[in-house]
Amino acid sequence: MGGTRRLVVLAGPTAVGKGTVASYVRSRHPEVWLSVSATTRPPRPGEVHGQHYYFVDDAEFDRLEREGQLLEWATVHGRARYGTPRGPVDESLAAGNPTMLEIDLQGARAVREAMPEALFVFLAPPTWEDLVQRLVGRGTEDEAERERRLETARTELAARSEFDRTIVNDDVARAGEELVSLMVDPPTKD
Structure with missing residues (x-):
């Protein structure tokens, strides 16, 4: 069945x-x-259920997890849980749509366990200095938080070798088009 659409998983370091x-x-x-994604956090102003997130309560999230309906999930900042519902992903792939998950590194590793046939794409900064600028340039964190984020980013950058492809985010439009080209005309993983 030529031109099979493939699931593409986009991950990369924080702030990339x-x-x-x-x-x-x-x-x-x-x-x-x-x-x-499904999340247990309440909607922010302007967020629409089913468009930005599926907003669910803890009991519903527990049910999704228990029944194996999440490809991956995590607790973020020790509070809200976020996860990728499997059903809609399977439906999109079955319908022949180019399908993409944009998740963190931990999530990408879980999806690799569940769907090893996916194409895993690492979004990389042009340089380490560029990533530092993005992390520190926000100006919203104190020194301890900046150091923690930089340490996390170093660890995340080291995971690049786990991925099938790397796209350098030196230009958003160029990176986006390269990503789409991998979905619409899927390359072999070799």
Whole structure:
């Protein structure tokens, strides 16, 4: 069945711009289906259930997890849980849509266990200095928090070798187009 669509999993270090690249793809390539995460946190102003997140309570999240309906999940900042519902991903792939998950490194590792046939793409900064600028340039964290984030970023960058492909986020549009090209004309993993 030529031209099989493949699941592409986009991950990378903190502050590399995964969300920005995913937003670019969402706005320019409506043919690409982007996974919507489930979360136990309450909606922020303007967020729409089913569009930004599936907002669920703890009991519903527990049920999804217990029944194996999450490809991956994590507790973020010790509070809310986030996860990728498996059903919509399977439906999108079955319908022949180019399908993408934009998740963190921990999530990507869990998805590799569940769906090893996916193509795993690492979004990398042009340079370490560039990533430091993005992390520190926000100016929202104190020194201890900055150091913690930089240490996390070092560890996350070291995971690059676990991925099938690397895309350098030197330009959002270029990176987004390269990502879409991997979905629409899937390469072999070799």
